[in-house]
Amino acid sequence: xxxxxxxxxxxxxxxxxGNVRSAIYPFLLAKKNDGKFILRIEDTDRARYVDGATELIxxxxxxxxxxxxxxxxxxxxxxxxxxxxxKDIYLKWAQKLIDSGRAYADPTSPEQIDKYRxxxxxxxxxxxxxxxRPSDTPVWKPGLPLRFKSEPTIYKWHDxxxxxxxxxxxxxxxxxxxxxxxxxxxxxxxxxxxxEMGVTHVMRGVxxxxxxxxxxxxxxxLGLTRPKLVSLPHILAPTGNKKLGKRDGAKSxxxxxxxxxxAEAMLNYLACLGWNxxxxxxxxxxxxxxxxxxxxxxxxxxxxxxxxxxxxxNGQWIRKIVDERGVxxxxxxxxxxxxxxxxxxxxxxxxxxxxxxxxxxxxLSDLSTMTTYFFEDPRIDLDYLAKNKYLKNLSESELxxxxxxxxxxxxxxxxxxxxxxxxxxxxxxxxxxxxxxVLFSLxxxxxxxxxxxxxxxLTLAVLGKNTSLARLNSVASFI
RNA sequence: GGUCUCGUCGUCUAGCGGUCCAGGACUCCUGGUUCUCAUCCAGGCAAUCGCGGGUUCGAAUCCCGCCGAGAUCACCA
Numbered sequence: 001x002x003x004x005x006x007x008x009x010x011x012x013x014x015x016x017x018g019n020v021r022s023a024i025y026p027f028l029l030a031k032k033n034d035g036k037f038i039l040r041i042e043d044t045d046r047a048r049y050v051d052g053a054t055e056l057i058x059x060x061x062x063x064x065x066x067x068x069x070x071x072x073x074x075x076x077x078x079x080x081x082x083x084x085x086x087k088d089i090y091l092k093w094a095q096k097l098i099d100s101g102r103a104y105a106d107p108t109s110p111e112q113i114d115k116y117r118x119x120x121x122x123x124x125x126x127x128x129x130x131x132x133r134p135s136d137t138p139v140w141k142p143g144l145p146l147r148f149k150s151e152p153t154i155y156k157w158h159d160x161x162x163x164x165x166x167x168x169x170x171x172x173x174x175x176x177x178x179x180x181x182x183x184x185x186x187x188x189x190x191x192x193x194x195x196e197m198g199v200t201h202v203m204r205g206v207x208x209x210x211x212x213x214x215x216x217x218x219x220x221x222l223g224l225t226r227p228k229l230v231s232l233p234h235i236l237a238p239t240g241n242k243k244l245g246k247r248d249g250a251k252s253x254x255x256x257x258x259x260x261x262x263a264e265a266m267l268n269y270l271a272c273l274g275w276n277x278x279x280x281x282x283x284x285x286x287x288x289x290x291x292x293x294x295x296x297x298x299x300x301x302x303x304x305x306x307x308x309x310x311x312x313x314n315g316q317w318i319r320k321i322v323d324e325r326g327v328x329x330x331x332x333x334x335x336x337x338x339x340x341x342x343x344x345x346x347x348x349x350x351x352x353x354x355x356x357x358x359x360x361x362x363x364l365s366d367l368s369t370m371t372t373y374f375f376e377d378p379r380i381d382l383d384y385l386a387k388n389k390y391l392k393n394l395s396e397s398e399l400x401x402x403x404x405x406x407x408x409x410x411x412x413x414x415x416x417x418x419x420x421x422x423x424x425x426x427x428x429x430x431x432x433x434x435x436x437x438v439l440f441s442l443x444x445x446x447x448x449x450x451x452x453x454x455x456x457x458l459t460l461a462v463l464g465k466n467t468s469l470a471r472l473n474s475v476a477s478f479i
Numbered sequence: 480g481g482u483c484u485c486g487u488c489g490u491c492u493a494g495c496g497g498u499c500c501a502g503g504a505c506u507c508c509u510g511g512u513u514c515u516c517a518u519c520c521a522g523g524c525a526a527u528c529g530c531g532g533g534u535u536c537g538a539a540u541c542c543c544g545c546c547g548a549g550a551u552c553a554c555c556a
Contacts, residue, residue: 010556045555110554117553124480126552145554162484171482171552179554186556210483210551233485234549241548269491276492280503299492301485302549309491309505319518360517370516390514429513440514452516 003035004198007061007068008190010042011053014252015060017270017305018235018244019205024271025232026203027066028293038197039071041082042190044183060253064267065286070197078197083189090184093192093222094146094177102221103177105140106147108132130174146178148188148218155213160201160230160295167213175214191215195224201295203230230295233274236304244305256310260337260364262321265314274303283316311362318361327355337367341375349374352462356454370450374462377471378449380478385445390437396479402442403476405432407469416465421457446475 005026009015015023030037039061041054054072061068070076080086097103113129120127130150140146152169159165177188184192194202209231219226234243237250244250256266268284276299277292284292321330331351342350353374360370372378385391385399394402409428413420429439440456447468453459460468 008556012556042556048555106554113554120552121480126481128552147554165483167483173552176554181554183554185554190556204556205550206484207550208556212483231484236549238490243549273491278493280493282504303492304490306490306505312505315518357517359519362517388515426513436513438514442514444514448515450515454516456514 003033005030005201006038006199008040008042012048013050014056016250016252018250020253031290032293036069039068043084063263102149104137105144128173145176145180147174148177150174155216161298162231172213191218201228206231234302236302261314262317265317269310269313274299315362337364339368339372356458373448373450390441400479407472418457418461421460447471
């Protein structure tokens with residue numbers, strides 16, 4: 001049987017790192033088995049609906065490279081893919097339950113139910129609505145909630161992550177199937193949809209584990225074979241023991257994109273948070289993830305979100321892309337991250353800058369602060385020279401002398417290449433009998449006034465002869 | 480309160496009865512790569528495997544109890 005999985009978010013806002021794994025794992029599983037991955041929007045709660053949230057969700061999935069085979073935009077054979085447009089389907093299935101006596105219209109007012117509930121919590125006893133089931137119920141019509149009529153028993157099932165499970169009547173209840181506004185609840189809708197769409201593996205957060213017996217009862221009453229159930233443990237907030245949520249400042253996945261994190265790194269990090277293939281491999285491409293993914297290696301305890309490791313992975317990926325596909329490939333991702341002054345320069349120049357600076361990047365947004373001196377003359381700040389640990393013992397005239405000798409030497413270089421610069425610099429060391437620390441620091445600082453820069457010959461080569469000498473000259477005249 | 484789940488370095492994890500006085504990765508520290516920052520390389524710190532009992536010649540690994548943390552008990556998903 002073809003593997004079919006789905007990601008079924010409700011459009012209540014952005015997708016953050018705490019909940020995107022329930023998209024990644026189903027995707028990986030489906031692709032691993034040459035199956036289908038469906039995107040379904042669960043928009044039955046009109047009160048929590050957020051305009052534009054669906055687009056946000058699609059954007060996130062697309063960025064990560066999780067292409068859905070059926071869903072909004074592209075359609076498919078099991079549409080519509082918005083639950084709000086599937087009301088007739090739910091009604092049809094609900095009718096089956098009514099006909100078989102497994103569902104009833106509930107005339108009890110919410111206030112009354114609240115009273116029952118409060119009483120229970122005072123008595124410290126669990127609240128089960130079936131204990132208050134009305135003895136005679138009206139014919140169901142719109143405006144009335146429809147409840148499942150539970151027939152509690154003992155359920156045994158297997159969770160692909162949590163293992164063998166068992167639950168008794170104490171957790172089975174008359175849950176609401178259709179709300180009085182006519183929309184189905186998640187509890188009912190997802191079962192119908194998964195069945196209609198042929199979903200073989202239901203993957204969702206562990207918080208649904210305790211409602212599983214109720215779902216099992218509905219599958220049974222509907223005569224459906226139940227899909228394989230997969231509970232995904234939570235991702236924990238950096239501090240405390242709670243699951244990561246928006247309240248802990250969980251950033252949206254796409255916010256990381258805007259902060260210069262690569263999709264590859266994000267996906268790599270998230271996939272390996274709570275899953276590993278048993279090897280010591282750390283860097284995975286999407287293809288490699290698909291290839292090595294398996295349900296039985298999903299961790300069953302929660303994993304803490306740690307941004308440091310994400311950033312490390314991002315650095316690894318930045319270098320990996322350059323190593324394997326060249327600087328140009330990385331350059332394509334950097335458009336929005338350059339300092340403003342870079343806009344007047346040509347692509348070629350920016351690519352050169354990138355090629356000597358990329359291995360210092362943790363995120364692409366580091367570009368804006370790390371490369372400014374390649375695009376605009378730095379402000380001359382003699383303090384930089386005075387405080388440098390290699391230069392502070394030199395007098396001003398010594399500095400000036402050294403600078404002038406260097407300028408003269410560099411001036412004579414005809415072809416301003418890295419190699420020639422390297423040679424000239426080496427000769428300068430000998431001719432002035434300076435230590436590299438002294439000479440190189442002086443030139444490097446004079447030309448950049450930045451806390452750090454790439455290797456000196458590289459920096460000078462990229463800056464070009466005119467700019468390099470002009471900057472050295474103006475520092476010399478300043479001293 | 481009922482029910483359920485989870486518990487190995489600070490963090491992510493390997494580990495399925497002996498090769499584990501516990502391995503890898505991140506972080507941190509030290510050293511090396513003609514200056515700096517980063518990369519890279521070499522090395523180091525770091526878990527009495529939640530606790531207590533058992534089973535066994537032998538347990539992180541099996542069993543029991545306890546403790547701790549989390550989830551759930553909505554006309555939210």
